[in-house]
Amino acid sequence: MNLGAEYLWLIPVLPLLASLISLLIPSRAAASFSAIGAMLLSLLLSLVAFAETVSHPGHHVFNFSWLTFGASRLSFGFLLDPLTGCMLVMVTFVGLLIFIYSTGYMAADPNYAKFFCFMSLFAAGMLGVIVANSLLLLFIAWEIVGLASYLLIGFWFFKPSAALAARKAFITTRIGDVAFFIGVIWLQSCAGTLLFYDNGRGCLEPAATSKMLADLTFVGLPVISAIALLIFCGAAGKSGQVPFHVWLPDAMEGPTPVSALIHAATMVAAGVFLVARVYPLMEATPAGSAPQSIPLIVITWVGAITALFAALIAVAQNDIKRILAYSTVSQLGYMMMGLGVGGIFVGIFHLITHAFFKALLFLGAGSVIHGAHEEQDITRLGGLKKTMPVTFFAYAVGMMALSGVPLLFSGFWSKDEILHSALNWPVSKLPFILGLLGAFLTAFYMTRQVVYVFYGVERSKAHENKSVFTVPLMILAGCSILLGFIGTPFWPWFAHYLEPTTSNTEFASGFSWEWIALACLSAVVVLGSILIAWNFYLPSAREEIIRDPLQRKAPGLFTALAHRLYIDELYEGSIIEWTRQAARVIARCEETLFDAIGRITALITLGFGWASRLFDRFVIDFGFDQTCRGLVKGAEAGTWTQSGTIQVYLRNIAVTLAILIVLLAWGCKGT
Numbered sequence: 001m002n003l004g005a006e007y008l009w010l011i012p013v014l015p016l017l018a019s020l021i022s023l024l025i026p027s028r029a030a031a032s033f034s035a036i037g038a039m040l041l042s043l044l045l046s047l048v049a050f051a052e053t054v055s056h057p058g059h060h061v062f063n064f065s066w067l068t069f070g071a072s073r074l075s076f077g078f079l080l081d082p083l084t085g086c087m088l089v090m091v092t093f094v095g096l097l098i099f100i101y102s103t104g105y106m107a108a109d110p111n112y113a114k115f116f117c118f119m120s121l122f123a124a125g126m127l128g129v130i131v132a133n134s135l136l137l138l139f140i141a142w143e144i145v146g147l148a149s150y151l152l153i154g155f156w157f158f159k160p161s162a163a164l165a166a167r168k169a170f171i172t173t174r175i176g177d178v179a180f181f182i183g184v185i186w187l188q189s190c191a192g193t194l195l196f197y198d199n200g201r202g203c204l205e206p207a208a209t210s211k212m213l214a215d216l217t218f219v220g221l222p223v224i225s226a227i228a229l230l231i232f233c234g235a236a237g238k239s240g241q242v243p244f245h246v247w248l249p250d251a252m253e254g255p256t257p258v259s260a261l262i263h264a265a266t267m268v269a270a271g272v273f274l275v276a277r278v279y280p281l282m283e284a285t286p287a288g289s290a291p292q293s294i295p296l297i298v299i300t301w302v303g304a305i306t307a308l309f310a311a312l313i314a315v316a317q318n319d320i321k322r323i324l325a326y327s328t329v330s331q332l333g334y335m336m337m338g339l340g341v342g343g344i345f346v347g348i349f350h351l352i353t354h355a356f357f358k359a360l361l362f363l364g365a366g367s368v369i370h371g372a373h374e375e376q377d378i379t380r381l382g383g384l385k386k387t388m389p390v391t392f393f394a395y396a397v398g399m400m401a402l403s404g405v406p407l408l409f410s411g412f413w414s415k416d417e418i419l420h421s422a423l424n425w426p427v428s429k430l431p432f433i434l435g436l437l438g439a440f441l442t443a444f445y446m447t448r449q450v451v452y453v454f455y456g457v458e459r460s461k462a463h464e465n466k467s468v469f470t471v472p473l474m475i476l477a478g479c480s481i482l483l484g485f486i487g488t489p490f491w492p493w494f495a496h497y498l499e500p501t502t503s504n505t506e507f508a509s510g511f512s513w514e515w516i517a518l519a520c521l522s523a524v525v526v527l528g529s530i531l532i533a534w535n536f537y538l539p540s541a542r543e544e545i546i547r548d549p550l551q552r553k554a555p556g557l558f559t560a561l562a563h564r565l566y567i568d569e570l571y572e573g574s575i576i577e578w579t580r581q582a583a584r585v586i587a588r589c590e591e592t593l594f595d596a597i598g599r600i601t602a603l604i605t606l607g608f609g610w611a612s613r614l615f616d617r618f619v620i621d622f623g624f625d626q627t628c629r630g631l632v633k634g635a636e637a638g639t640w641t642q643s644g645t646i647q648v649y650l651r652n653i654a655v656t657l658a659i660l661i662v663l664l665a666w667g668c669k670g671t
Contacts, residue, residue, distance in 0.1 A: 003048040005133075006062035008078040011045050011088060012127035012141070014038040015120040022117035031113035032103050035120045039096040042127065046088035053085035057500055059197045061133050077133030077195055082498050083276060083348065087130045087269075090352050094265040094359050095123050097472040101363050102257040104468035105370060109255075115155060119261065122148035126266040130273065135184055135194040135203065138277070142180075142234070142270065146173055149267050152258040153251050165250035172247040176237020183230030187281075190215065190223055196277070204280040213286055221294065228281040228295040231274065239271025239332045242306045246568055248329050252321035256366030259321055263328040264359035272335045272351050275299065276344045291426050300340030304422075304431035306333030309565075311441035315448070316550065316561035319376050320365045323449050327402060328358060330438060334418050337431055342421030345495045349487045350414035352494075356483060357401035357411060360476035364395035367469045368453060372462040378449055379546040383458030390464055392454050394473035399450050401480040403443035403530065406523040410484030415439060417487065420518050439522060440529045447533035456541025489515050 018038035022031040052060075063077035099119065106115050125148055128141030154166025188194050190212050191203035200207055212224035235241075240248035248268065252259045262268060275282060285293040310329035317323045331354050339347035369376055371388050385392045401409040404416070419439070422432035464470070487494040489512070540549050551558040560566065 003045060003052055003080075004062065005060045005078045005080040007045075008049065008062070008080055008084075008131040011042045011049070011092070011131060012124045014042045014045075014124075015127065016124035019117050019120035019124060022113050022120060026113040026117075028112045031116040032099075035116040036096065036099050036103075038120060039092055039099050039123060042123075043089070043092035043096055046085075046092045049080055050085040050089045053080060053082045054497065057082060057497075061195075061197050063133060063195055063198055074136070075134065075193070075195055075198075076137045077198070078131050079133035079196060080131075083273075083344065084130055086348070086352060086494075086498070087273060088127065090355050091123070091126055091130065091265050091269075094355050094476075095261065097475060098257050098260050098265070098359060098363065101260075101366070101469060101472045102255075104466055105257055105366055106255060111155070115152075115255070118148055118151045118155065119257070122152060122261060122266060126270060129270050133196050135187065135196065135278070138274070139181065139184055142238070142274075143177070145238075145267055145270055146170065146177065149173075149251070149262060152262070153254040155254050155258065159253065161250075162253040165247075165253040169247040169251055172244055173237040176233045176235075176244055179230045180234025180237075183227045183234070186223075186230065187227050190227070204278065209280055209284050213284055222284070222286060224281055224284045225294045228278065228284075228293075229298060231278055231281065232295060232299060235271035235274045236302060236336075237271070238274070239268050239336065240306075240329045241271070241302050241333065241336060242309055243567075245306060245310065245329050246564075246571065249322050249325040249564070252319070252325045256321065256362060256369060259325070260359045260362035260366070263325060263362055264355045268328060268332055269351055269355060272332065272339065272347060275336070275339050276348055279339070279344055282339075296340045297427060299336050300422075300425065300427070300431055303333045303336030303338075303340060304434040306330065307337060307438040308434045308441070309333075311438045311445065313561055313564050314445040315441060316548075316558050317445075318379050318562075320368060320378050320381075320449065320453065321362070321376060323378070323445060324358070324361050324365060327361075327442065327446070330442065331358070331402070334415065334435065334438070337422060337435060338418040341425040341431065342418065343499065345487075345498045346417050346421050348498060349417055349494055353401070353410035353414040353480070353483050353487075356476055357398045357409075357480040360394060360398035360473060360480055361402065363469075363473055363476065364391055364398060367391045367465050367473065368395075368462075370469070371465050372460045375460050378452040379548075380459050381453045381462075382456045382460070382541060382546075383454070384462050385454040387458070387462045388454075388464045390470045391473065394470070394477045395454070396450065397477040397480055399446045401484075403446050404439055404522065404526045405443075405530075406519065406526070408481060410480055410482070412522070412526075413484035413488050416515075416519055416522050419522060420515055423514075423518060436522070436525060440525050443526045443529035444533045447530045448537050451534065451537045451541050452546065455538060457544055459544075 015035070015038045018034040021034040025031075058081065060080040061077050063075050065073050066076045067074040099116075102115070102119065106112055109115060122145065125141050125144030129138050129145065132138035132141060150166050150170040153169050154162050156162045157166075184194065187203055191208040193201060193203055193208070195202045196204045198205070202208065209224060212227070213222050215223040217223055217226050237244045248263075251262055254262075282295045282299065283293050285291075307330050310326045310333065314323050314326035314330065317326060331350070335347045335350050335354070337347075338350055368381065368384060368388065368391060371391065372381055372384070375381060397409070401411040403409075404412045406412050419432060419435050422435050423429065425431060485491065536549055540546050548558065563569070
């Protein structure tokens with residue numbers, strides 16, 4: 001069976017129909033059955049599309065006219081290529097497991113049907129982003145993802161923290177999206193089209209990119225680079241990159257399946273995917289210029305800083321989901337850095353592996369929270385290894401994959417690809433150092449979390465969950481191990497699949513002594529970090545009341561990290577406060593200046609009204625009244641002829657006849 005680009009629309013439409021079914025038939029059975037069934041069908045179609053990209057690589061498009069105005073035409077289209085194929089399979093497969101998990105996690109929620117309605121809408125938006133061959137169509141689906149995230153993060157709207165988190169996420173990502181939309185408009189004006197590929201006429205194809213490279217902005221920056229940076233602002237907002245990262249940790253206020261979907265497979269991955277999709281814009285450089293484009297340099301530095309920054313904050317968090325949220329921010333930084341220093345394969349490989357082990361970790365956290373009666377503070381948990389053995393095993397696999405434990409786990413292979421590319425980056429070695437420090441901290445805070453939750457003293461009553469919880473965990477755990485082997489230097493199949501011109505699939509074709517040395521260094525860093533954290537936190541975990549050793553040894557540092565380095569407070573005291581002050585100034589101007597202008601305008605209008613009234617009364621009405629009086633008097637003067645007496649009428653007739661006879665006689669005499 002073949003699935004051409006012209007049928008790709010079916011993949012996002014199926015979850016969209018499921019969302020409508022849940023809306024129109026708000027029963028629990030209809031909602032879960034339609035949502036899971038739609039995702040299963042979308043997964044099957046995605047597998048067919050993936051197989052098509054394996055057997056027939058390249059860009060396959062189906063374009064059609066959407067709007068025609070005058071001589072201009074706005075077209076939409078669908079694109080099937082390796083990037084589309086692998087992303088479709090990842091999103092639908094992980095999404096399906098999360099949907100199945102949700103039937104158990106949300107079983108007692110009174111808004112069960114509404115939850116699946118929003119989740120299906122979310123999945124439809126993300127799948128629409130993936131299949132779009134038009135930047136405008138992608139942007140429309142992008143905004144659907146933003147709307148659905150707002151609805152899901154604030155799903156428990158009766159909690160003030162959830163309502164605030166939803167608003168924070170929506171507004172923060174809108175800031176990046178405004179820049180993104182400006183880039184869309186600018187690209188349309190320069191390239192004349194928003195189709196990515198269109199038989200050589202697309203905005204990502206050489207004819208358009210060469211033209212935009214030749215045009216310069218007023219600061220000497222190529223137009224294509226300026227457009228790429230604007231688009232990256234949208235990607236940075238969705239993927240929680242510094243300085244837009246503040247919304248992402250708060251997104252865990254939604255139900256845990258929402259956190260898994262947002263942080264693993266959909267929303268945050270959309271930003272990384274966007275950069276990969278428009279990579280020809282990002283990497284374009286004028287002939288004879290620097291070895292790397294300005295947008296990719298910016299992406300690399302933003303990613304490297306984000307990777308280390310978020311990892312530092314995660315060290316001092318106690319909420320099990322918030323730790324994973326900051327871990328997501330950090331890993332997204334790695335993906336961006338990978339795109340900047342190594343290209344599409346390096347960034348997307350880590351995106352794919354991260355989607356599975358981060359979904360595993362969030363669903364594992366949900367299993368812990370559900371089994372421990374809604375407790376999320378890791379310092380109040382403990383000893384769950386015995387009471388929740390399946391969850392512990394799956395969570396341990398996810399922890400080791402995220403930490404990059406050597407050889408067996410997928411995170412090791414994808415993370416090391418990023419570090420290896422960063423080491424060979426011609427611009428600077430500092431991103432490599434930042435990435436290595438981030439890897440150390442990742443293993444450190446994840447070991448801290450696992451020790452506090454699963455080892456030491458049992459501080460809460462907990463139980464293992466049903467198979468609807470644990471089976472998806474075990475499937476994701478298996479994927480977190482196996483997926484790494486598709487991109488190893490020993491068999492770089494995935495690199496060849498995504499970028500056929502840059503590598504081959506021969507066994508050990510990516511092997512080098514430099515890579516071996518770096519892998520050994522990475523292994524030492526990760527294993528050393530795990531050992532240090534184990535010895536550092538295990539004694540504290542065995543205490544009845546946990547006193548964090550880092551807090552005892554460096555209270556100032558721990559407090560600063562626990563307060564997220566006061567970035568939220570900085571925003572609150574600067575941008576948000578400035579906005580409030582501006583709003584107060586505007587309100588004061590409205591109360592004084594604008595209200596005064598309104599009152600003056602009202603008085604002037606009232607004056608015109610009085611003048612009009614006087615003119616009407618003493619000019620128009622007076623003239624009309626006088627005319628009417630004259631007519632009345634004339635009529636009264638003529639009433640003597642209408643006395644009603646027959647003798648008068650006969651006399652008048654006789655007089656009239658006499659006059660007529662005289663006149664006739666006079667006339668006859670004259671002739």
